[in-house]
Amino acid sequence: MKKFILKVCLFLAVLFIIDRIVGIIGNYVACNVHTGVYGRDNYIGNEATEDILVFGSSRAVHHYNAPMLSDSLGMTCYNCGDDGCGIVLSYGRLLLNKERHSPKIIIQDVFPPNDVAMGDNSRYIGFLKSFYHREGIAEMFESIDKTQKYKMISNLYKYNGKLHHMFFVYLFPRPSEEGLQGFRPSNSAMDTMKVVKNYQEPVYEVDSQKLEYVNKFIDCAGNAKVYFVVSPIWYGMNPQNLKPIKDICKKRNVSFLDFSNDAKYVHNNQYFHDGAHLNADGADEFTKDLIKKIREDSKK
Amino acid sequence: MIFNSFNFIVIYPLLFLLYYVIPERYLKVRNLYLLIVSYALYISWKPIYSLILLGVTIVTFYSAKLIARNTSPRKYMLLGVVLSLLPLLFFKYFNFINQTLTSVLSNVGFQCQLTGLNWAIPVGISFFTFQALGYLWDVYYKRIPVENDFLSYCLFLSFFPSILSGPINKASLLLPQIKGLRKHFDYSKAVEGLKMLLWGMFMKVVVADRVALRVDSILDSYMNYSGASCFMASVFYTIQIYADFAGYSLMAIGVGKTLGFELTENFHRPYFAWSVTDFWRRWHISLSTWLKDYVYIPLGGSRCSKARNYWNIFITFLVSGIWHGANWTFIVWGILHGLFQIIEKMLGEQKCRYGWFGKSIKIMITFMLVNFAWIFFRMPTLSDAWGVIERMFDFSLPMTFALTEDIVSLPIIFFGIILLFLKDLRDEFFPKKFLLMNNKFVIVRWTTYMFVIVSIMLFGLFGADQFIYANF
Structure with a gap:
């Protein structure tokens, strides 16, 4: 028994040393990768100082033409959206940005499955593991999963699922993945195979933690003008799923712009790449409409 | 307990050390400790469902005692089997039977609708029920002696490593180990x-x-x-x-x-x-052994006519399909496996x-x-x-x-x-x-x-x- 316990302890000690070495290598690569998705992550977390910041999921990345927003509104703009990102990650990224900068306009693209529906929120914080040491991030991790503070002791866990890809991007830079000021247009026509026939959007069970993060996001924005925007979707959207965020916006006096059931876009193949994402033409058209709304809103 | 959970990584070393702190001579205390741990982990899912586990344990323990004591034990065996199967049928198959009956009746013009259940299925119910039934039948067929120690039997059914998803252990394998045929610590x-x-x-x-x-x-x-x-x-x-x-x-x-x-x-x-037959010698061995011992062989196995043998294979895999879930998809899956093996047997391709x-x-x-x-x-x-x-x-x-x-x-x-x-x-x-x-x-x-x-x-x-x- 004694021999067994001693060997287990020795095993854990060797594992600890490996973990530290991986941490040193991982931290170096994470800080020095300047292209691709990790370069974009680093830019958002450490450098972005644009006047307009756009947050949200892949719908944000593909829908908000950042150069067009810059030109039309006369302010610099960066699209901080990310695939599968929801309000939880948006808050984390805004928190990092607010450490050094105060944007003038903040746009959060609303997508109910990521921002309203009940689900496992720990999947969103994975993107923030590299920034765990920064102010407010550890508290955020703990609010979502109490075990995170123990898990994050391990560097192997910190770089779980991405170290190999980070290395790849570090060795073979991929500037094309950074997009145009973060905006990545889909240059392909509608893929009808990717449209679910007779799709009926379910009414989601509301996740109070996500709504709590909607409030935190508004608080964190400070004096910036905040817009919660529902960008177009081919299927249209069930307004019932938007109600919880709409109610918060009304209560907090935040602008809520809804394009989800705009007849110009619903079932219009010309503007879409698939059922949930606009193509480049659609993104341009939508950004123009959004600019119009923002201008109208600013005159009020 | 989910083995890939953070809780397991934290709790298990503690459970392990505490287990070996108990001296070798206190076998009953060690078993009691394992029983408490097993029930505590089961209760952590849904406390009320531990009563089902306890119920199946009590029913099969005492049914087996009655079977061993009586010269005509068939009725006690049947009673034990029916009572043990009730929770499984109720929790796992009620909605399926209800929906199937409703749709059959509505097709012939009767409109009636029973409210479905919206309850979670007790975890591991199929595994511990089959393990308990295996014990009952082994006692009935006099393959093993009846177990008189309730504590050992409780641990046999609730042993935490296997309660969630098996293996479905045979009483002849696990009970002797529980009762002392194991070393205190085997490096x-x-x-x-x-x-x-x-x-x-x-x-x-x-x-x-x-x-x-x-x-x-x-x-x-x-x-x-x-x-x-x-x-x-x-x-x-x-x-x-x-x-x-x-x-x-x-x-x-x-x-x-x-x-x-x-x-x-x-x-x-x-x-x-x-071959698919060979596949079932390698896949979920504890279930296929259970089905062979308690369904296929009692039906006549292969010591009968060819047609009867094919029928026995078909029924065995139909039961396997039903065991996996209350859905036509599982039944079709089971039937397919049965048919594949019948065809292999017909073509002589099992070897x-x-x-x-x-x-x-x-x-x-x-x-x-x-x-x-x-x-x-x-x-x-x-x-x-x-x-x-x-x-x-x-x-x-x-x-x-x-x-x-x-x-x-x-x-x-x-x-x-x-x-x-x-x-x-x-x-x-x-x-x-x-x-x-x-x-x-x-x-x-x-x-x-x-x-x-x-x-x-x-x-x-x-x-x-x-x-x-x-x-x-």
Whole structure:
């Protein structure tokens, strides 16, 4: 028994040393990768100082033409959206940005499955593991999963699922993945195979933690003008799923712009790449409409 | 307890140390400790359902005593079987029977609707019920003596490593170990257990859970994907369910070993089977042994006419399908496996009389047949399963693989699958060569352990859902 316990302890000690070495290598690569998705992550977390910041999921990345927003509104703009990102990650990224900068306009693209529906929120914080040491991030991790503070002791866990890809991007830079000021247009026509026939959007069970993060996001924005925007979707959207965020916006006096059931876009193949994402033409058209709304809103 | 959970990693070393703190001579106290731990872990899921586990334990314990005491024990055996099966039928099959009856009655003009149940199924109910029934029948057929110690019997049914997803242990294997035929601490067994735990964890979190992400994204909206992608997802699911269930079983057996117990082997490289019959000698061995002993042989087994033998195979696999779930998809899956074996028997293809080339072809054919049947197992309805199959054979669709879209997890997926394949290939065909975890040199063994654990922590998916078989 004694021999067994001693060997287990020795095993854990060797594992600890490996973990530290991986941490040193991982931290170096994470800080020095300047292209691709990790370069974009680093830019958002450490450098972005644009006047307009756009947050949200892949719908944000593909829908908000950042150069067009810059030109039309006369302010610099960066699209901080990310695939599968929801309000939880948006808050984390805004928190990092607010450490050094105060944007003038903040746009959060609303997508109910990521921002309203009940689900496992720990999947969103994975993107923030590299920034765990920064102010407010550890508290955020703990609010979502109490075990995170123990898990994050391990560097192997910190770089779980991405170290190999980070290395790849570090060795073979991929500037094309950074997009145009973060905006990545889909240059392909509608893929009808990717449209679910007779799709009926379910009414989601509301996740109070996500709504709590909607409030935190508004608080964190400070004096910036905040817009919660529902960008177009081919299927249209069930307004019932938007109600919880709409109610918060009304209560907090935040602008809520809804394009989800705009007849110009619903079932219009010309503007879409698939059922949930606009193509480049659609993104341009939508950004123009959004600019119009923002201008109208600013005159009020 | 979910072995790949953070709670397990924190709690288990503590449970392990406390277990070995109890001196060897206090066997009853050690068993009581394991029983308390097993029930405490079961209660942590849903306290009320532990009463069902206790109920099945009490019913089968006393039924077995009555069977042993009486000269005509048949009625006691039947009473015990019916009472033990009631919770399983109620929780698992009520909605299915209700819906089926309602639709049959509405087709003949009767409109009646009973309210369905919206309750979660008690975890492991199919496993502990079958384990209890196995004991009851073994006592009835006088294969084992009746157990008079209630504490030992309680532990036999609730033993925490195997209650969630098996293996379904035979009383003749586990009860003697509970009653004292195990060492206080067996170093080599404990080390063997940790190796199994490590490899089982790799199979679960690096292979099964990573592959599951791709499988779910394609099969949950198969209508958006090409036939080639659907086929690839079906092959991935075949790998996923093996890595998931065999990984879990390996972890359960490993945890058992660290406590000094030997549990039933549950998987023996099933995808190297050269026939569907051979597949069932290697897949979920504890269930197929149970079905053989308590369904197939009592029906007459193979010592009867050919037609009757085919019927026995069919019924056995129909029961297997029903055991897996209350859905027509599982029933079709079971029927398919039964039919495949009947056809093999008719063609005399249950044995492999060919050289390595013929054997390889047979392994591939078996893999494809099993893969085809898994589509029914995976999809929520028969029409969805048919939809996937139709799409796979729709050659008008572009032959594109959705896989290429995911460049981040793709290398991890293939890393896991290739390593699993190489390990199984070595175990199957070169069991005494290329030893890594069992190498005579410490440096090779430890490097392998480190490689596996670092792979788990770097490439594993943490926070994935339960094991697939925990749903049964």
